[in-house]
Amino acid sequence: xxxxxxxxxxxxxxxxxxxxxxxxxxxxxxxxxxxxxxxxxxxxxxxxxxxxxxxxxxxxxxxxxxxxxxxxxxxxxxxxxxxxxxxxxxxxxxxxxxxxxxxxxxxxxxxxxxxxxxxxxxxxxxxxxxxxxxxxxxxxxxxxxxxxxxxxxxxxxxxxxxxxxxxxxxxxxxxxxxxxxxxxxxxxxxxxxxxxxxxxxxxxxxxxxxxxxxxxxxxxxxxxxxxxxxxxxxxxxxxxxxxxxxxxxxxxxxxxxxxxxxxxxxxxxxxxxxxxxxxxxxxxxxxxxxxxxxxxxxxxxxxxxxxxxxxxxxxxxxxxx
Ligand SMILES: [Zn+2]
Numbered sequence: 001x002x003x004x005x006x007x008x009x010x011x012x013x014x015x016x017x018x019x020x021x022x023x024x025x026x027x028x029x030x031x032x033x034x035x036x037x038x039x040x041x042x043x044x045x046x047x048x049x050x051x052x053x054x055x056x057x058x059x060x061x062x063x064x065x066x067x068x069x070x071x072x073x074x075x076x077x078x079x080x081x082x083x084x085x086x087x088x089x090x091x092x093x094x095x096x097x098x099x100x101x102x103x104x105x106x107x108x109x110x111x112x113x114x115x116x117x118x119x120x121x122x123x124x125x126x127x128x129x130x131x132x133x134x135x136x137x138x139x140x141x142x143x144x145x146x147x148x149x150x151x152x153x154x155x156x157x158x159x160x161x162x163x164x165x166x167x168x169x170x171x172x173x174x175x176x177x178x179x180x181x182x183x184x185x186x187x188x189x190x191x192x193x194x195x196x197x198x199x200x201x202x203x204x205x206x207x208x209x210x211x212x213x214x215x216x217x218x219x220x221x222x223x224x225x226x227x228x229x230x231x232x233x234x235x236x237x238x239x240x241x242x243x244x245x246x247x248x249x250x251x252x253x254x255x256x257x258x259x260x261x262x263x264x265x266x267x268x269x270x271x272x273x274x275x276x277x278x279x280x281x282x283x284x285x286x287x288x289x290x291x292x293x294x295x296x297x298x299x300x301x302x303x304x305x306x307x308x309x310x311x312x313x314x315x316x317x318x319x320x321x
Contacts, residue, residue, distance in 0.1 A: 001064065005316040006106070008047060008070040009113060009308025010034070012088035015043070016305060017050055019065070020313035022321070024124045029309060030054065039090035048103035067107040069315030071116035071308050072096055075158030081110040084158060109315040113308055115152045115161060117301075118145025120311030121264045125303040130261035134254060135301070136163050136247070138222075138269035141177065142185040142192075148258065163254065164189070168246040187246045190269050193222035197239050208235035226272035240279055248283025255296055256289050266301030273300055 004027060009016040011034060018029035032050050035042045047070075055062060074086035081097020100108045111119075118135035121127045127135075131150040137143040144163025146153040153160040164185035165178050173182020174195065186192045197220040201211055209228050214220050228236035251263055263284075265277060281298040288296065303310060 003066050003321070004064050005313035005321070006051060006065055006068040007116075007309030007312030007314075007316075008068055009116065009305075009312060010043070010047075010070060010072045010089075011113065012036070012073060015047060015050070016309050017047070017054070018306070018309035018313065019054070020310060022317060024310055024313065026306065026310070028054065028058065029306065034089070036088075036090055040086075040094075043089065044096075044099045044103050047100065051104060062105070065106055067109065067316040067320040068100060068104060069109045069111070069116065069312030069319075070096065070100065071111055071113035071312055073113050076110050076112050076154070077158060078111075078154050081108065083110070107316075107320045109312075109319045111152060111311075111315060112145075112154075112158070112161075114143035115145040115154070116311030116315065117143075117266060117303075117307040118147055118161070118264070118311065119152060119314050120303055120307035120309070121266065121301055122147050122150070123314045124310050125307060126264045126299045126301050127262050132258065132260045133262045133264060134163070134251065134258065134260050135264045135266055136251065137267035137301075138188055138190065138265065139267035140189060140191055142183075142189045143267070146254075146258065163250065166250045166254065168250060184246060184250045188243050188269075190222040190267075193225055193239070193243055193269065194220055196242060197222075197225050197236075200235060200239055204235070206235050209233050210236055222269050223271070226269075226275065230275060240275070244276065244279035245283045247280045248285075249287050251280065251298075252284045252287035252292075255284070255292050259292050260296055263296055263298045264301050265298070266303075266307060270300050276300070 004019040007018045014031045016031045019027040072083050075084045083094045097108045097110045127133045133147040135145040142164030144161045146161040165183045168184045169182030174186040176183035213224050229240045285293050
């Protein structure tokens with residue numbers, strides 16, 4: 001009987017789940033809403049029930065499943081599988097591995113959500129098997145995962161790969177959720193790009209199709225900026241250049257310490273595609289050590305929302321199977 005790996009990507013809004021075979025192919029994927037009520041105490045039961053219900057629906061037994069690999073939105077104690085803190089879920093020092101093992105009767109491997117997305121892209125996505133890889137996800141925030149020699153870099157207390165909090169503006173930058181100012185996240189996240197766009201519109205009278213969007217809807221999104229840039233809108237092109245300058249600089253500094261083969265850009269903003277990758281690559285080349293620049297390929301993530309569940313499955317394959 002072919003055995004399946006269970007990948008779970010636990011987010012603040014939805015929990016994505018998948019049964020995946022040993023080749024990293026998705027057999028079945030689905031999602032459930034994240035119940036954040038009562039400090040997120042029901043989440044584990046909901047995941048366990050969702051797996052049981054899906055097995056019943058497929059007329060399969062639990063024997064099929066080898067184990068669960070789950071990514072959570074917060075730093076992980078790798079020795080215990082506890083989540084130090086997941087602000088989005090209301091968890092503090094939450095024993096995720098223990099609780100999920102208890103509820104499902106399956107062995108569980110826990111990691112951070114951005115890390116499993118990185119491992120997913122390494123295994124089946126844009127990483128294309130590269131064992132030295134950096135993933136940066138540009139969404140509401142900026143997340144990151146660093147893979148060295150095929151292993152996730154967790155660091156001393158679970159905060160490895162926090163690329164979003166590399167300082168881009170040392171003095172006078174915008175406030176970040178982490179308590180610092182001037183983090184890359186305040187510039188290159190969807191939120192950051194929208195903020196910069198609004199500021200630039202306020203600062204000038206330069207004609208731009210973004211100004212029409214702004215006047216009509218009262219807001220400008222990151223997508224509006226890239227759409228306008230693709231139509232050669234000057235103001236939008238300047239904003240894209242500003243954002244990709246900071247991304248290229250931060251990634252080059254990081255790459256100078258790691259010498260990666262692939263730098264994968266994921267998250268909602270990465271839908272901007274080649275235009276984004278090429279602009280980042282141009283700035284990256286300027287700031288990377290020549291040998292580092294030569295080795296590193298800057299590419300757009302290919303797995304989209306599946307990166308997390310595939311990475312979760314890989315954790316099971318590597319650690320349990
Ligand atoms: Zn920060």
